[in-house]
Amino acid sequence: MSKIKESRKIGILHREEGPMPDRLIEEINKKAIEGIRAEICKIPEIHPAESCEYTIIIDRASHCLPFLREYVKNALLSGCYIINNPYRFEPDKFFDYTVAKRMGINLPRTVLLPTKSYRVEPCYRPIEQEDLLNLSYPLKWDEIASYIGFPAVIKPALGVGWKHLTIVNNLEELIRAYDRSGHQIMILQEKIEYEHFVRTFVLGKKYVCPIKYIPSRRDYICDHKHLSRELGKYIVETSIKLCKTLDYDMNIVEWAIRDGIPYAIDFTDLVPDANPRSITYFYYEWFIEHMTKVALEYALHPPKPRCWHTLNNLIGKVSDNP
Template identity: 45%
Template structure:
């Protein structure tokens, strides 16, 4: 029986990649994990990997393009590059609200600035100036201004007045931003998600950005609801690797950030306890997908051209 390969695409993170590779390679499961090395990809180039784990293509567009071809060749990609390319936080908020999952009131805003070559005639469909009074009447204040496509706490502003909102908005350049109702929470949970349905809900302190190892932080009923919401969000978005944040107000868990397809898995962030869980859970899932992949390509209309 030939050895199946799992390839890892990573950035500067230093703890998860080697731990994952060591975990997979120590199991003697007929599977070997390694870092992917690329130097240009031919069209329809065969892919040697049964599974590819993507933790960096949001920053390196070439990797995203490579993964799409690899998926065409039969590789199982974590996460599906076609899903990831299409997501944004505004659509996600609309979608999960349609699903009956609580989400803060969210509004998407026109960009503050535009690339060179975009002139005023190109923007004839936009109302200007923005009606800031109407905008904050919908979301309320304080509110959170953040990148509709980004993650990792980058380009995130908490604003308490219209003046603060305008100042923050003026700093966002060509980013497409959303403004979101701020949930005054009593509890905060960040879930690490593997394989869509394997959910670890962790107590999280957003002010100090730290995970807290405390296993009884949720009642059984609330814990079950959060896990159910997280599974449904992953399944509708097709994410096999994700983190989802819930802000709990008056016993209601609001999904405030749930599109993080390359979630933080650093040992210093998630603590050694949850790091060990994440490494083993990802190894379990990747090995399973190497032998029994889900019909990932069938979600794409070009699947009929693949044998």
């Protein structure tokens, strides 16, 4: 790492999540690179267009605290680089599935369903039947079920952490789960009956760690030979490609492997669990080491301003993948 003349601060936004934030700050500062220092962000009131004291902010909290979301948006406009981009910091699963499909990546069969009901904000009138003229009702449940097949998974399009996810085994269970979904936009997806499941950390769009994972137990397994050379290469390269295209600097890509074929199940875990009690101390140390590298590399050589030029090549492209 080289020296720099001006001071460049790295700020951490976080909630209570175990030892990781303090340890990350400690490791960054232990490198003792002249002009670079990491600290916990402390934020008072925000003024429009005010400058930001940080060169880099690692954001692990604004998805839960709307005030912080406004702070990082303002910081972005002042030239601060935010991990992750606040304008992409949404669990926008269906959009990401669409991008992945156009990239030719294997996905489970997937459809997006209109909401069962509609939230009424206090300042708006209730949604009436006449307001839904653009929607095609009733849904053709038999056709949808025939396309997706059973068992299937129904889950919120904007959900995180497997919340409100339901496995359905027949049409009756599907309609019952849909009726319970309320105002949430739901995704219905083929359930891949996998023989192997992989959670893949991707940091800085280049550091990758594919981990054997047991979803039913939420267990990370320390097994460094769980993938063949060919499959491991595909998962690493494709996970990087996804995160570069979607502009995610800190993410997890989940793969379900069936009959030797990897399917991308989810790739919008933008605040990956980094607590050693859940991800094991081995992978915790990997996360700390590589998140430290990303923070310092970005502070020394701040990435160019955000743009989605990578998406331009996908517009209008129809994937050959069925």
